[in-house]
Amino acid sequence: MEQISMLLEGFGSALTPMNLLWVLIGAVLGTAVGVLPGLGSAMAVALLLPITFSLDPTAAFIMFAGVYYGGLFGDSTSGILLNTPGNSSAIASTFEGHRMALDGRAAKALATSAVGAFIGGLIATTVVVFFAPVLVNMATAFGPAEYFALAVFAFLAISSVVSDSVVKGLLSLGLGLVLAMVGVDGPSGTIRYTLGLPQLFDGMSIVVITVGLLALGEVLHIASRIHRDEEAVRVVSKGRPRLGLADLRRAMPAWLRGTAFGVPFGVIPAGGSEVPTFLAYGTEKKLAARNGDTDFGTTGSIRGVAAPEAAANATAGTAMGALLALGLPTSATAAIMLAAFQQYGMQPGPLLFERSGDLVWTLLASLFIGLVILVVLNMQFAVLWAKLLLIPRHYLYAGITVLSVLGVYAISSSLVDLWILLAIGLLGFLMRRYKLPLAPVLIAVILGPLAETELRRALTVSEGDLGILVDSPVTLVLYGLLAIALVITMIQHLRHRSHSKKNAPILDNDMAGV
Amino acid sequence: MNNTEQEPVPHGKAAATGVAHREANGSFPIRITSFWSGRSELVVPALVLCLAGFLTYGTASMKVMGTSVPGPQFFPTIVCVLLYLMAGIHVAQILRTRRFPDESSESHSADFSTDLLADLSATDSKEIYGPSGRPVLGGRPRAYSDWKTLGMVAGSVAAFIVALPLLGWILSAAGLFWVVCRALGSNRPLFDLSVSVLFSSAIQLAFNAGLGLNLPSGFLEGLI
Numbered sequence: 001m002e003q004i005s006m007l008l009e010g011f012g013s014a015l016t017p018m019n020l021l022w023v024l025i026g027a028v029l030g031t032a033v034g035v036l037p038g039l040g041s042a043m044a045v046a047l048l049l050p051i052t053f054s055l056d057p058t059a060a061f062i063m064f065a066g067v068y069y070g071g072l073f074g075d076s077t078s079g080i081l082l083n084t085p086g087n088s089s090a091i092a093s094t095f096e097g098h099r100m101a102l103d104g105r106a107a108k109a110l111a112t113s114a115v116g117a118f119i120g121g122l123i124a125t126t127v128v129v130f131f132a133p134v135l136v137n138m139a140t141a142f143g144p145a146e147y148f149a150l151a152v153f154a155f156l157a158i159s160s161v162v163s164d165s166v167v168k169g170l171l172s173l174g175l176g177l178v179l180a181m182v183g184v185d186g187p188s189g190t191i192r193y194t195l196g197l198p199q200l201f202d203g204m205s206i207v208v209i210t211v212g213l214l215a216l217g218e219v220l221h222i223a224s225r226i227h228r229d230e231e232a233v234r235v236v237s238k239g240r241p242r243l244g245l246a247d248l249r250r251a252m253p254a255w256l257r258g259t260a261f262g263v264p265f266g267v268i269p270a271g272g273s274e275v276p277t278f279l280a281y282g283t284e285k286k287l288a289a290r291n292g293d294t295d296f297g298t299t300g301s302i303r304g305v306a307a308p309e310a311a312a313n314a315t316a317g318t319a320m321g322a323l324l325a326l327g328l329p330t331s332a333t334a335a336i337m338l339a340a341f342q343q344y345g346m347q348p349g350p351l352l353f354e355r356s357g358d359l360v361w362t363l364l365a366s367l368f369i370g371l372v373i374l375v376v377l378n379m380q381f382a383v384l385w386a387k388l389l390l391i392p393r394h395y396l397y398a399g400i401t402v403l404s405v406l407g408v409y410a411i412s413s414s415l416v417d418l419w420i421l422l423a424i425g426l427l428g429f430l431m432r433r434y435k436l437p438l439a440p441v442l443i444a445v446i447l448g449p450l451a452e453t454e455l456r457r458a459l460t461v462s463e464g465d466l467g468i469l470v471d472s473p474v475t476l477v478l479y480g481l482l483a484i485a486l487v488i489t490m491i492q493h494l495r496h497r498s499h500s501k502k503n504a505p506i507l508d509n510d511m512a513g514v
Numbered sequence: 515m516n517n518t519e520q521e522p523v524p525h526g527k528a529a530a531t532g533v534a535h536r537e538a539n540g541s542f543p544i545r546i547t548s549f550w551s552g553r554s555e556l557v558v559p560a561l562v563l564c565l566a567g568f569l570t571y572g573t574a575s576m577k578v579m580g581t582s583v584p585g586p587q588f589f590p591t592i593v594c595v596l597l598y599l600m601a602g603i604h605v606a607q608i609l610r611t612r613r614f615p616d617e618s619s620e621s622h623s624a625d626f627s628t629d630l631l632a633d634l635s636a637t638d639s640k641e642i643y644g645p646s647g648r649p650v651l652g653g654r655p656r657a658y659s660d661w662k663t664l665g666m667v668a669g670s671v672a673a674f675i676v677a678l679p680l681l682g683w684i685l686s687a688a689g690l691f692w693v694v695c696r697a698l699g700s701n702r703p704l705f706d707l708s709v710s711v712l713f714s715s716a717i718q719l720a721f722n723a724g725l726g727l728n729l730p731s732g733f734l735e736g737l738i
Contacts, residue, residue, distance in 0.1 A: 054725050088623045092635065164624045167603050171562055174597040178565060181590055188580035192590070193572045216671070219694070223667040224659040226698050274626045275634060282635030332625075394698035398691045399713065401667070405674060405690065406717060410727055418675045426668060433615070433659060434555050435624040452589040459584050489630070496629040 003129050010361030014369055019062050023366050026063035027373045030070015035388050036396065037078050038218050040087045041071030042333040042442070046210035047403055049340055050410040057344040058359055062366040064340055066374070068320070068333065069121055069367065072273070072313050073374045076113040076305070077385050080106060081235050089312045092277035096296065096304025101235040103299040107382065111241030112251055112302050113309040114378035119255045120310035121371045124263050124317025128324075129364055132353070135267075135325035139350040144458035145468055149475040150328055151451035153482050154269035159440035161485045162271045166493070168436045175427075176444025179204055186449070187456060199416040206339040208408050209445050212421045213438055215404040217428015219397045224429065226393065234389060241382050247302055254284055254303035258310030265311075266318025271439050272331030273315040277308035320367065323348050324360055327450075332439040335446045552612025559601040559608070566597040615658045666697035682732025687714035 013019070029048070033039040044067050052060040075086035079094030080101050093113055100109040142150075159169035182193045183203030194200035243251070258280040265276040284307045288296035295301045319330045320337070327349030329335035341348050346356055353360055378385070408421045431438060455469075462468035470476055546552065573590045632638060670693035677686040691710035692703075700706050721727045 051725065054727070088626060091631075095637075162626055162630060164627045167600055167607065168624065170596060170600045171558070171604060174562070174593055174600060175565070177593045178569060178597070181593070185586040188578065188582055188586045190576060190579045190586040192576060192586060193569065220664055220667055223694075223697060224661070224664040227660050227663060228658075271625060274631060278631040278635040278637075282637065285636055392700065394695045394700040395709065397698055398694035398710070401671065401694050402687050402691050402713065402717070405671065406687070406721075406729075409678070409729070410721075413728070413730075415675055415678070418678075422668065422671050422675065425671070429664070430558065430561070431624075434558050436558065437624040437626075439625045456582070456584050456588060459588075460582060464583065489627075492627075492629055492633060 003133060006357070006361045007129055007365060009358075010363075010365035011368075013058070013358065013362045014062060014365040019059065019362075019366065020369070022059050022063040023066045023370050024373055026066020026068075027070045027370055027377055028066075029063075030067035031074040031374065031377060031385060032070075032388060033067075034071040034074020034086050035077045035385050036074075037082070037084045037086050038222070039400070040075070040214070040333065041067050042210065042336045043214035043218075044071065045333070045336045045340060046207055047215060047407045049207050049343055050407045053343070053410075057346070058362055060344070061340070061359065061363045064337060065363055065366045066370040068337065069117075069313065069316060069370050070374055071333070072121075072316055073114060073117045073378050074385065075312075076117075076309055077110060077378075077382065078389060080109045080113065080305075081386050082233070082389065089273040089277060090309075091274070092281040092308035093305050093312070095281065096300045096302075098235075099298070099300030100302070100305065101300070105300065106235055107241045108243065108247065108302065109300065109305050110382040111243050111379055112247070112305045114241065114375055114382070115243065116251070116255050116258065116306045116309035117313040117378075118371055118375040120259045120262055120313035120315075121317050122368070123259045124266060124314040125320075125364065125367045125371070127263055128318060128321030132321050132325045132364075135321065136350045136353050139326050142474070143472075144454040144461070145471060146474045146478075148451055148454040148458060148469065149478040150269075150326070151447045151454065153478050154328065154330070154443055154447055155440070155451070156482055157269045157485065158271045158443050159437070161489045162275060163437040163440065164435065166489070168434075169440055172431065172436050172438070172440040173444050176441035177448045179209055179441070180445045180448030181452070187453060197416060199414055204420060204445075205408075205411055205417065206336075206342070206445060207411055208417050208421050209424055210336055210339070210442065211404045211407055212424025213428040213431075213441060215400055216421060216425030217432060217438075219401050219404075220425055220429035221432040222393070222397055224433070234386075241379050251302050251306040254280075254306035255310040257283060258307035259314040261307075262311035262314025263318050266315045266320075266330060267322045269328065269330040269443075272319070272333065273312040276311040276315050280307035280311040283307065317367070324352060324363075325350065327352075329443065329446060332442045335442045338446055546612070552614050553608055555608050555613050556605065559604045562597055562601040562604075566594055566601065569594050569597070663697050667694055670694055670697070678732075679730060680732055683718050683729035684711070684714045685732065687717065 014023075029044055030041055033041060033044040045064050048060075048063070048067065052063065055063075071087065072089060075090035076093050076097060077086065079085035079090040080097035083094060083098040085091045085094045093116075097109045097113065100106065155173055159173040160166045163169035163172075178193075180203070182200055184190070184201050185192050191201065258277075261276040261280045261283070262273065265273070281304060284301070284303045285296060287293075288301060288303065293301060293303075296304055315331075316333070319334045322328050322330055323334045323338055325348075327338070327347060329338045338348055341352075346352060346359075404421065404425075405418060408417050411417060428438070430436075431441075458468050459466070470479060550556075569590060573587050573594065576587055578585055578587065670690050673693075674686050674690040677689065680686075681689075688707075688710040691713055692706050695706045695710070696703065718729050718731075721729050
């Protein structure tokens with residue numbers, strides 16, 4: 001077992017006092033942004049990128065590992081206590097979690113979710129350690145056509161299959177692709193869409209786009225609503241999160257079932273952990289109905305928190321594996337991690353294990369260390385994290401605004417970047433206002449250049465024959481799966497539309513939709 | 515958006531009064547006063563079409579280097595077609611159905627289809643983001659978005675960018691922090707002032723001393 005010795009080596013370099021400090025900082029930051037509604041690990045990594053540029057890559061990635069998992073530990077806290085999930089990955093665990101909190105069992109719900117996140121992450125990271133080399137072997141056989149198929153799969157799965165509206169999803173995807181095309185075209189050296197600005201020759205910085213969409217866009221969106229929306233009511237969590245033996249026995253099967261849903265979904269570009277968390281929640285719901293559990297849906301079932309939370313972190317774990325071994329980001333957060341690698345001049349994929357094997361195994365080891373630190377942080381200090389929700393919102397968002405401009409200015413001390421940030425921030429606001437999905441933009445910005453290069457490479461080889469794109473079994477399977485998923489989505493959309501038309505109230509002479 | 519359970523259908527008879535069935539729970543006031551009511555979303559396809567136009571112009575007037583086939587115009591052409599097509603369909607959708615923002619599902623993320631999640635979890639889609647409010651006619655004329663606050667925040671960022679080279683990091687960042695605080699509803703201006711100066715100075719210190727990155731000090735250059 002070659003992997004085990006590599007991993008032990010990784011632990012060797014991760015377990016230095018300095019590197020432990022970086023994991024801890026990452027874990028604290030990640031949990032904090034996870035707890036705060038509307039902020040997530042993707043934004044935190046993007047804001048940290050320019051600041052960590054002077055660190056050596058290993059230290060930076062160790063910190064990102066903490067942030068990456070930390071966001072998923074924190075997001076259920078605000079869901080359980082406020083009924084407003086910190087991220088969409090925590091929606092499914094909020095249903096039962098908030099019911100438990102209202103029932104006076106907030107501490108137990110917090111503990112269940114923390115342990116669930118730990119177990120899910122632990123199993124998934126272990127799976128990655130053993131299967132990453134298998135994925136790497138598979139990926140070395142991939143040619144341009146296969147990589148293009150993977151990119152198309154990710155584009156359409158995230159923009160059409162899982163997003164709310166196919167049209168809006170594809171619009172977002174197109175916007176992202178446009179942003180990705182600005183700058184000098186790599187293969188030919190042609191200058192494209194730069195408006196003559198030399199600052200844009202290198203393309204738009206991924207940090208500017210991410211910070212603009214996720215941080216400044218969120219601040220502008222909050223600004224447009226802060227005097228309109230009511231504040232959520234907070235449930236006070238009493239006592240230390242403790243799980244008794246009976247709780248453990250009840251939650252354990254749910255944790256494992258949740259992990260089983262999460263592990264395969266990390267490798268599928270379905271936008272992250274929402275789909276598996278809801279699958280896990282639905283399974284627990286059906287099982288509860290069959291077993292006659294009365295607490296599910298009333299006072300709050302511990303299993304309804306355990307399964308989705310384990311699924312979320314299991315997805316994140318294997319998503320990291322797919323990112324490292326295939327270079328394929330399966331969610332927006334993974335896409336930012338990919339951007340982080342690119343900032344340091346590394347390209348995740350089969351070659352990464354060869355060229356920067358040390359870094360990869362240290363990163364995997366620090367994922368394990370991060371999980372241990374996170375479960376301690378979240379079990380022991382859950383009440384403290386909840387206090388973060390007491391920070392007045394105006395200080396919080398003013399701070400994020402200043403950190404956004406700081407992060408963007410720190411990349412290259414360029415005022416043009418700051419103006420682009422403001423423009424992208426306003427775009428982010430518009431997209432939130434009109435419910436355009438954000439994930440397709442990020443995926444398109446990051447995978448767009450890859451898709452274009454591989455497509456052109458494939459067509460150059462085949463001298464323009466489109467047949468090469470569907471010439472191998474791998475591409476056929478990918479396009480086939482994609483076609484099936486798209487057909488199912490279409491049926492689903494049509495079914496729900498006819499259902500809602502039948503039940504629609506009469507409003508007035510003109511149609512009014514919401 | 516096709517996730518809402520209650521998508522109203524046209525009905526000619528109600529036209530005379532223009533009054534809808536009022537629902538007590540989850541309803542919010544809207545008014546249909548002009549062609550544009552519920553159609554402000556047209557700004558999205560309008561922007562997309564502008565962008566697609568720019569892309570078309572840029573692709574057509576591109577000074578192509580190299581002779582590789584397919585060249586640098588190949589992929590942009592595909593994206594252009596996608597943008598025109600989707601913007602067209604989007605316009606048609608908005609014109610067919612007025613769309614009003616829904617306050618009760620404000621936390622709703624468009625990244626995931628509510629229908630899909632509801633089907634996966636055997637849960638009613640209403641439960642996922644709370645009951646979707648139903649538009650009720652004859653409400654107060656109030657913009658859904660708070661343009662004043664939004665304008666203050668966006669304006670303060672613009673002012674910051676202009677001021678940064680002149681005033682330096684400490685003053686302009688403190689100003690940005692202070693204005694955003696005020697806009698978002700803080701009512702302790704003096705206390706905020708000290709918080710913002712402290713915040714921006716701490717960043718300047720950490721950056722210049724700790725990370726070795728230079729933030730501009732503006733006209734304070736040499737004084738500090």
